[in-house]
Amino acid sequence: MKKDGSRAKLDFERPLVTVDLAIFCVLEETLKVLLVQRPRVADEPFPGEWALPGGFIDVAIDASLEACALRKLREKTGVKAPYLEQLASWGDAERDPRGWSATHAYFALIDATRPEARLEESNAAQWMAAGAPITRRMAFDHARILATALARLRGKVEYTSLPAFLLPEPFTLPQLQRTYEIVLGRPLDKSAFRKRMLDAGFLGEAGPIDGALGRAAMGYRVLDRTGPVTFPRMFKTAE
Amino acid sequence: MKKDGSRAKLDFERPLVTVDLAIFCVLEETLKVLLVQRPRVADEPFPGEWALPGGFIDVAIDASLEACALRKLREKTGVKAPYLEQLASWGDAERDPRGWSATHAYFALIDATRPEARLEESNAAQWMAAGAPITRRMAFDHARILATALARLRGKVEYTSLPAFLLPEPFTLPQLQRTYEIVLGRPLDKSAFRKRMLDAGFLGEAGPIDGALGRAAMGYRVLDRTGPVTFPRMFKTAE
DNA sequence: TCAATAGTGTCTATTAGACAATATACT
DNA sequence: AGTATATTGTCTAATAGACACTATTGA
Structure with missing residues (x-):
């Protein structure tokens, strides 16, 4: 009985959990942010649109949220020791069409010397001017996340x-x-x-x-x- | 095929998702934080220990993370319009014995005039001096969360x-x-x-x-x- | 009138910003 | 020398902090 009773709590429907990254660098005298293009396959939301790099937590390989963020950063840029700071989290029923989801957003600062080479390999990732029009039309609620990251960066720089x-x-x-x-x-x-x-x-x-x-x-x-x-x-x- | 393929992603094991609150007020010339006692029932972790108020997201009734935080605050204190700010999130495989879990921590500031009466009703909740020894021996990783909330509050007050x-x-x-x-x-x-x-x-x-x-x-x-x-x-x- | 608290004025040390002057490198 | 950049020095306006002073209330 008791076991069933307490199990009940854990049988609640669990939200989807993701980590997203706003990775900044200064390139060509401009503040840039790394964006990736959503895959153009069926059942993937926002096909072809630009998004912040990120994705689902893999509880099998990610020891923690921060480890997950570092893993995704390494996969995209090859950078291992950036400045990494938690930005905020957003979660509601609407932001992802696949269901109630919560994302843990991080922002990273890296220098532009190393990642450039890494990006040549893939044309699905690109450094965009952080204030450019395209960064206001992004997949999910990523435009809002990016705007918050920019505001935080500009605020802290003061x-x-x-x-x-x-x-x-x-x-x-x-x-x-x-x-x-x-x-x-x-x-x-x-x-x-x-x-x-x-x-x-x-x-x-x-x-x-x-x-x-x-x-x-x-x-x-x-x-x-x-x-x-x-x-x-x-x-x-x-x- | 494709449907199966994309479904696979959503079939990942999902972490447990909670919201925890560090609710501060000034009472008796002291900065206090609201703590609740963990239930003493089988299969509930940390029975009888002190914890920050909080708990699982209920995707059926919580429209968003912030709505969930406001709901829990209202349930504990009756306060409807506090100062509420996101603190940070913590997630890893160890912090909750029931499995990989991520918590979204908020901190709230309220005035001490109203909530006092509310607290009389329940002896499982109590205002504790925020720097007291008891706040360093808490359930889950709540001592760390509280320490971060305190540091953030003291830092911002400057x-x-x-x-x-x-x-x-x-x-x-x-x-x-x-x-x-x-x-x-x-x-x-x-x-x-x-x-x-x-x-x-x-x-x-x-x-x-x-x-x-x-x-x-x-x-x-x-x-x-x-x-x-x-x-x-x-x-x-x-x- | 006294005690207690609220509110204001004055002075000074500090310092951020403006900008001029100097130092060092290369051609 | 001349040009370009780096670094330092000088002056000034603004102001935070220290602390003394005045104002207002009630006993």
Whole structure:
């Protein structure tokens, strides 16, 4: 009796569970996000449309949600140690025509040097400008997920060192400043930027780096790659 | 054939899906969190131990994850319009002995005036000091979830108006400052605090309020209860 | 008048931002 | 030298924090 009674709870209909990824990089002076094309086969929802990379949890091989996200990221880009952060989760009866589903969305920042080669192999995956019109017409509720990821990234860039994870190491302060400016969409003062970055103490010198032109710049590495540092203030807001 | 092939994906073993809540309030000059006692019946894991309120999604009645969280909050406290924010999700094969499970954790801030009465009805639910020893020995991985919720709350209090959601309206600036101090665990300067709050422009005057003693204070209401405002700086950190 | 609390004013140290000046590299 | 970029220095306006002062209420 009791066994049947408690079993009853577990016999509830279980939602579908997926993991989706918003993977960002800076390529060609633009913030880009990795999109994949939905397969054009019968019974697959949204055939041919663009979507965030992701899919069902495989309880047999995924030890955890984060392990699942890392697996999917590795499969798509070959990158093993990105900056990976949980974004949010969405779940309701409507977002997937196959049934009540919940997705755990992550966002990852990677540098653009390695994944480019990986993408040549497959034409079903592509780096898209993160603000492009196509990213507002996507499969499932992925447009909403991407918009949330973008908002989170842009918000955090105002007061954290997140953009450091978009660059290959070692990088220079001018490169880092350029990355900030690309994500924020506005220019920053050089002197104030340097003071802020160096005072935050998250960078370690890694020897000078020769650019193509002009004076060589100091290279830096992120001292602790487990996460960004938080600055005591936001950047000055435009007036 | 194709139907069988695509069905195969949906025949994957589905994880258990739950929603858990860290509900905070300030009671007796202390930050408290609502805990419930696990039922002492056979086949229920962690019998008699303390846990965050929550449970399985019911795909028949819960339109979405957030609706599920609001339902559980209403059932426990009777509060209908709290401040509710998604915290994070955790999923792996170990956290629930009944199988691979994923939980969507939310945290809610409510004022302590209404829920107190509700709690008298049931002795299986209790407001616990959020930093108390008992909150480090909880069912499932709830100690970790609670620790994350606490860290998120304390972190956000440094640069947002979140504590306003812990007070019944209208409230006074001294009351709001006291709430900040309770959550942060350190005193704040009165003048700087007032300037910050009023300059942020999220408060609307609601007539003076008589205290038990001394000069009456202006009452305020939060103008936009959909979310907190972000201050341009953090509070000064202790040195 | 006193006690208690609310609210304001003043001063100062800090600092972000603007921008000028200097340093270093290559041609 | 000249050009291009990196890095540092100087000045200023804004402001958070410290703390003293004033205002208002009730006993």
